[in-house]
Amino acid sequence: EAGVAQSPRYKIIEKRQSVAFWCNPISGHATLYWYQQILGQGPKLLIQFQNNGVVDDSQLPKDRFSAERLKGVDSTLKIQPAKLEDSAVYLCASSLEYPGLNTEAFFGQGTRLTVV
């Protein structure tokens, strides 16, 4: 089966610019996650969708970050305006069901963002 697709793989922008990342989860997966991973750290959950509804966005900096999941399938994560500290790898993942139902998450390759 096809895996989680993310694009672009790499992005370099100047601070205060905007950027968008795209994710196509595995077909039929109800849960979609966006994580931010700063070099040397573990993935930090930014937002979790169940179908097209938001389950958790408590760690999403809502003054500059936004995310949507279109028709419960693809998702986009946007940053506007970007700051230097947003430099990180942005990982998208999906799982068949809600994580408490004992399902594993499948990850994309990530988008490496560098803000200069």
Added chain:
Amino acid sequence: SQQGEEDPQALSIQEGENATMNCSYKTSINNLQWYRQNSGRGLVHLILIRSNEREKHSGRLRVTLDTSKKSSSLLITASRAADTASYFCATSGSRLTFGEGTQLTVNP
């Protein structure tokens, strides 16, 4: 905030030795999962242990879970150079939350 904390942060061993990584967490969970990440790549699921299970095996991997101590361990037996990677525990309730990881280096 991150839920899990791995220990040690870094581990270096020789090929053929066993590697043990520990994870502690703070709140109640439905299950605990272990993932592996090679440098510059996405995370790959290794094993899931449910809250009512105490031990689980998969190939050279052995995971234990002690819910009374809110801790888990991952044992990799007979390690290989190809096992060199970062290993993360992730706790699962309503969210899937990762720890900071253990960087494992297996020297040939």
